[in-house]
Amino acid sequence: MATVRASLRGALLLLLAVAGVVEVAGGLTPGSAGALCCNHSKDNQMCRDVCEQIFSSKSESRLKHLLQRAPDYCPETMAEIWSCMNSSLPGVFKKSDGWVGLGCCELAIALECRQACKQASSKNDISKVCRKEYENALFSCISRNEMGSVCCSYAGHHTNCREYCQAIFRTDSSPGPSQIKAVENYCASISPQLIHCVNNYTQSYPMRNPTDSLYCCDRAEDHACQNACKRILMSKKTEMEIVDGLIEGCKTQPLPQDPLWQCFLESSQSVHPGVTVHPPPSTGLDGAKLHCCSKANTSTCRELCTKLYSMSWGNTQSWQEFDRFCEYNPVEVSMLTCLADVREPCQLGCRNLTYCTNFNNRPTELFRSCNAQSDQGAMNDMKLWEKGSIKMPFINIPVLDIKKCQPEMWKAIACSLQIKPCHSKSRGSIICKSDCVEILKKCGDQNKFPEDHTAESICELLSPTDDLKNCIPLDTYLRPSTLGNIVEEVTHPCNPNPCPANELCEVNRKGCLSGDPCLPYSCVQGCKLGEASDFIVRQGTLIQVPSSAGEVGCYKICSCGQSGLLENCMEMHCIDLQKSCIVGGKRKSHGTSFSIDCNVCSCFAGNLVCSTRLCLSEHSSEDDHRTFTGLPCNCADQFVPVCGQNGRTYPSACIARCVGLQDHQFEFGSCMSKDPCNPNPCQKNQRCIPKPQVCLTTFDKFGCSQYECVPRQLACDQVRDPVCDTDHMEHSNLCTLYQRGKSLSYKGPCQTFCRETEPVCGHNGETYSSVCAAYSDRVAVDYYGDCQAVGVLSEHSSVTECAAVKCPLLSAAGCKPIIPPGACCPLCAGMLRVLFDKEKLDTIAKVTNKKPITVLEILQKIRMHVSVPQCDVFGYFSIESEIVILIIPVDHYPKALQIEACNKEAEKIESLINSDSPTLASHVPLSALIISQVQVSSSVPSAGVRARPFCHSFLLPLSLGLALHLLWTCN
Template identity: 90%
Template sequence: MASVRASPRGALLLLLAAAGVAEVSGGLAPGSAGVFKKSDGWVGLGCCELAIGLECRQACKQASSKNDISKVCRKEYENALFSCISRNEMGSVCCSYAGHHTNCREFCQAIFRTDSSPGPSQIKAVENYCASVSPQLIHCVNNYTQSYPMRNPTDSLYCCDRAEDHACQNACKRILMSKKTETEIVDGLIEGCKTQPLPQDPLWQCFLESSQSVHPGVTVHPPPSTGLDGAKLHCCSKANTSTCRELCMKLYSMSWGNTQSWQEFDRICEYNPVEVSMLTCLADVREPCQLGCRNLTYCTNFNNRPTELFRSCNAQSDQGAMNDMKLWEKGSIKMPFISIPVLDIKKCLPEMWKAIACSLQIKPCHSKSRGSIICKSDCVEILKKCGDQNKFPEDHTAESICEFLSPADDLENCIPLDTYLRPSALGNIIEEVTHPCNPNPCPANELCEVNRKGCPSGDPCLPYSCVQGCKLGEASDFIVRQGTLIQVPSSAGEVGCYKICSCGQSGLLENCMEMHCIDLQKSCIVGGKRKSHGTSFNIDCNICSCFAGNLVCFGRPCLSEHSSDDDRSTFTGLPCNCDDQFVPVCAQNGRTYPSACIARCVGLQDHQFEFGPCVSKDPCNPNPCPKSQRCVPKPQVCLTTFDTFGCSQYECVHRQLTCEQIRDPVCDTEHVEHSNLCTLYQRGKSLSYRGPCQPFCRATEPVCGHNGETYSSVCAAYSDRVAVDYYGPCQAVGVLSEHSAVAECAAVKCPSLSAIGCNPIIPPGACCPLCAGMLRVLFDKVKLDTIAKVTNKKPVTVLEILQKIRMHVSVPQCDVFGYLSIESEIVILIIPVDHSPKALQIEACNKEAEKIESLINSDSPTLASHVPLSALIISQEHPAAEQRTMEQPTRKAKLMQAESVLFAEHPRHFTLMGYSEALASTRILKHSPESSRGQCGENLAWASYDQTGKEVADRWYSEIKNYNFQQPGFTSGTGHFTAMVWKNTKKIGVGKASASDGSSFVVARYFPAGNVVNQGYFEENVPPPKK
């Protein structure tokens, strides 16, 4: 063999033959897993060896169709098996178009024969031999090959380390990262390693294992030490009962549960309302809530909703909803543990039934609770009208059935159906908000990330990138980024015990280190009452949380109803009631505090800070680096204990003659961009900021960031992920609460709001409002110290937290900024990136903030699996991000009180004030875009004088005289009245503004919207007045 140089393909075949694997007609032998098997029986028989569970494998071998294994084999865990079956089924369909044309059929079958991606020559052969035989076959095969995830050669990089020769190791890595086809790779390895492929060679042995991979893009490795699914194992600790906790641990730990365990979990836990925390957590892992839904052909009312969250907006769920409707038309709805007899749903509220079927499949989810169940009132209504109540199970009514299926009826925890009884009003406006990673365009073993870096000048690029990742277990679909640190439950299976692992190049979690266990059973005693771990509650004006027996609270100063006049007159709203004097000091954690008083209040000793802002300090003078290295300023704010882990404000960079061609762009003080920091200094330039040069930063002008630090330009602030409060150097403490004195901000000239009618917020410590979603987050410093101790001994920084959160914001029109506040909480801002953002983009950023808040507060593995995000305890969305609304059992009476009640609120915190002001500025009465008001209806009023709330309410209500209660429905002359009195509306909000000519504009919004034109809705929601 050594004397004859085989071709690359021949070499690999020799290797496979030596290992006892024979090639048949261009693929593996029929006994190999994944082969398309011409069999008298079921086409899936050749896939059975891919089953993980023994019972599943046995059932597969005895089956005659996919339906026969559906009860034993769970699709979400037997990914490789079901992928193979689907491939074989598709091959059976496609190749049947070949008829009796033998050559065409053989080349078609070769496409589906193995689980490796089809090569160009295979695809070309099918086109050559089948084009004249069957266009349908060509179309069918093209659909398959275009959707097939290509195998990435870098999946096998770990094999290079098996080579005994160092030169071979380097050549191997270079080849796998630069070559794409099997021929190029084998040829390159033979030449680079100076050896023919031999089965006893460790390098080629590794490639042999990889070539027999049981799933596209996933190599064969020993099971990782995270159990079958580390992400779902994290959810088990949220079980409310010990039975469900133990069943959950059994199913997702190393001991794969048997059929009985799955059945018990389904019966006892899967639909148990007391286990909602665990079930929502599991749903987050299986199908995370994602913004946006479009391109459905059956559930069309769900399309064009870019700022709403859905778990399963895809073609499969769309088809599933249509199939459900066909089954329900037979007169029975089979639900867990109960069959519900119904009347003819083709005639009885068919649109409502369709909305239910689509909701159950598409799974819209609430941005805060992430729940996906429909509201109880909708369930009761449709069962009362369309349920065959004479055939209901004994002792069951519409109410009792719905109490089991849809127990919630508050809009925080359920989905109102009327939202999906009509199409979205958004047309082409949906293009203002995009979702590059939804649906996921990447192969099964890769992670989709939004491309926020842009493209090199003049080069086209995709709005997303696919990056290599690791799965959190043998049966897990949860993927984390390569090179990141991950927190997973301990293999021992004890609740509250975790370890930190790194996602290696091999695609496995490695270098795992055990952490100290957290006692999740430990509770807190507050006001004589016991609070369990993870619960949140209010103490005075602060939200608190019990975390493993420790009480953690936001630290805002409060005034209570018992505060004296003296207390109120001297109250500054700052920590320790410090004076609002701006005499900044720089602390050793890298944070500039407004005064020494505030620095002391957060626990700093006098020797741990010095006067002057941090930006005025030069960390490279004197030079702390060795002579062979250059000192480069690198400011950072540290969250870990700086006495233990340090918090250096510089980095030492080697003075190199040649720089690596790594793209990490930086901009110099002359506004010239360099590919990396090394190149910049090699050319003798000075750093202005990290990141690409931006046109709007050509002229440098100092700005004040929300963190109270002065930056040389907007871009210098952005490179720290800090947003700009105002132009010019920092000069004020800013606003901390509604009680804070704002005299210091009086001299600040705030920039104009980026959009009219947005719901502005003022971040803590800032002076100026901006359009953004905002979160205030508390973290566990002890856990951050532990993370730093067991990993790289380096401090955890605010920037690190923000960069990790940024990966979970899916809309490229929004970006993440933030800082450590003077109250020691992390403030996260999700801000539209456009200079003049559209209302829909602002709404999307607010929805992203709500989503992140919910994931933090629920300790969802979506975030908590990522280090250091696992140390975030509790998040509070800024109240200005919500409408100022009021419950309204009697709409007319409440509307009459609106002026005195609502206008007493600060107008800057009220969206409706913003829109009424916009109307007043243009003096044109027109409805706002539906996208800007979500699911709210809207009434407008104008008068040439200063009208009162009572006058407006009377005018709208007077339309009752034109309303025909005998023929209920919508008319343009009664729409204000019917919107006011709509029975299903829960909340109302009002805003008013005056124009320069003395005229006034009033805006009222109702949630959920009334005037729904579906059959029976006006009769139900606009009843005749009681006499």
């Protein structure tokens, strides 16, 4: 808001300048003032030349160019020439006129950031000193000014138009009608592009009523300021009056870390016309980063982290302490990786770099920061290192001439530190210790190393591991990618992010209506997880955030509202993360995962959660092996399906009883064969619609109805949510279908290859009328025909019924397939077997809508985190009570690269679940997922592998509408 006040008063000077009262020079002749100034640079000929060109320039564009370049030739230390030029060229010269962020520098919170900003000539110059995650106001102001620079450049040499245009962007609040009118009057005939550009900007900053911000007054720290604030907002109209009144009434200058001014800064960016802005909930400054604080291993770092991201900005000392004690501390790797996930999540693919070119064309590798800014940053780092020292927060490393000593290795290091490749499982981005030691032994200036330090001891601080699961080997990036042009087989529509700052990018899996422009992504409205957060969640979703005070284990659930703010927050019971589990006489702390025989377990707040797989041990007898079926309770492999009250079909009553269902809680026959609307459970004015679902919450508390009652409407909404009836006719939505007296076949557009309904068996053991019906349930297909076998659960089982099943041939040569649990047929895919906390799901259901939470909800949420459109998400609830998630290539003939991409997506999601990363855990109900095991379709050498016709194309999203009539043409 400091810039608001300055710009409002500056507008008066602008009006005087435009009216001619203040002279604005368009061209200058070298006179006594110019000669006097330039004499100050007599010992620096380059600076003197630039100075003389500035004073002799008659071209506005030439003058601007010279002013922008001047700092390169006349350094900061030449104070006399800067002072002279500033006083000799009033109204025209500013030292950093080319730096659009200069007017924003006072918004910087950290002193060192503010100083760097004032000395900068571009955003890159402050990127090392100013942290974007907590200098939100500064970077927002710079972005606004950058847009102003683009818009106003259309004015060309028309000074009045340019000045009025620039006035629009000098304030962080909505431009006034008079400002917009002035731009139209002076610029309409000069540049329609400028008007269009400005209109795009002003429409995002609508006019607002000052009383809409009354809730901000409650943020003031003393009672007198609160009263003054409310009186001023209700009586003053112009921004200048309001800002001046608040400064006087509260006896304080506008500071972005002050809760009162912080609120005004935030509210000015999230206003919609005609909507009253209600007080945002106390979700902390950054709920996503606050989630990471509980992962700190030391109490010091936990307290510092909580202090920085809870309800008040940490001071400069707190940030410096966090940098010193925590930011590079190996014991805090869990917290630091979590924070990195929030700042820069690992994303597949890297391309279009001009300096770090060896990182290009890597579509199945993960990177945190593959962008032009990091590319430039790596080049800048190399230039700094060439001066003989690498400066780290806690140590300076003297090096030899890196232009001569291993320059390619140093370049790979600089690029790795900036582009940040990350491991798919650990998500770590540090280089391996052996590479660090090797380069420092060869090129470190060991005579100048800090006392008591060697190459090994320095690398122990920087890169303490050689475990390839946790470090990045530099050898990978010493040469270009070998993939070349085939990288187009895997695309990344949302990387780099094409959407505006407050919107979320989603992969377009729905396709488009014929004739409509079709992008591979869509931008959707979202909410930030706090006033200083850049972590965005989808509008309309439920979000879990830590309590605002940052108490470990305490969370609340909020919804992302239409206003762009988190609202309707509900507190949840705190979880005691200090509680441990005793297993085999040993103590296991919260979050620890381990194996017991063939089962995987995790300790969750003192409760032991384990998979329930039947195991054979090394002590098992031959008789045990002979009778072992691998099924729960070693049930016989008989396929006599029963339908559980949770909506899951179990292969037999024995298995249903084994998983805990009593006889009255299941009935014979598969769930899909039941008609939940017969007899009709709905009222006369309602229609009963089957709604098959598998519920994960407790049935006795939340039920699991397989139908829903909807009102009988005379007229249907025009919302497009296509469905296909049993006559293969498409309807715009379900209401229209039933209004026309038709029966639902499947949700989604009608597909040509499903015109003839032929039954298929899904991985969940249900028989579907068609492939499309299975898809609409997000279930992939196991084999053709009715379900007839229990399926494989263990490599040791002697299940024979699958022998009668005719499996389709594999979709791709060179793939070592997997068999999902309970299925018969192999496929090329990445698979996750996930355990969840049922008690947590019950709690979520209780505090939200009192409805059961289903497998489909989990799959739909996970689907949002798969960034490659060549892969899609399917899954089911296994008979061993695990959620099985399959990430499968969707192309007819998936290439090896596409299969690898799906594998990497699966590994990434497994890592996010196992580490409780806010990337997933912020989303309800994914926060209840505890532990995951991944299995991928590894590649086998192509030699000797026979390419086979593709007959397993069950996997294309319905909406793509591609030619899948080849689906069943193989024998």
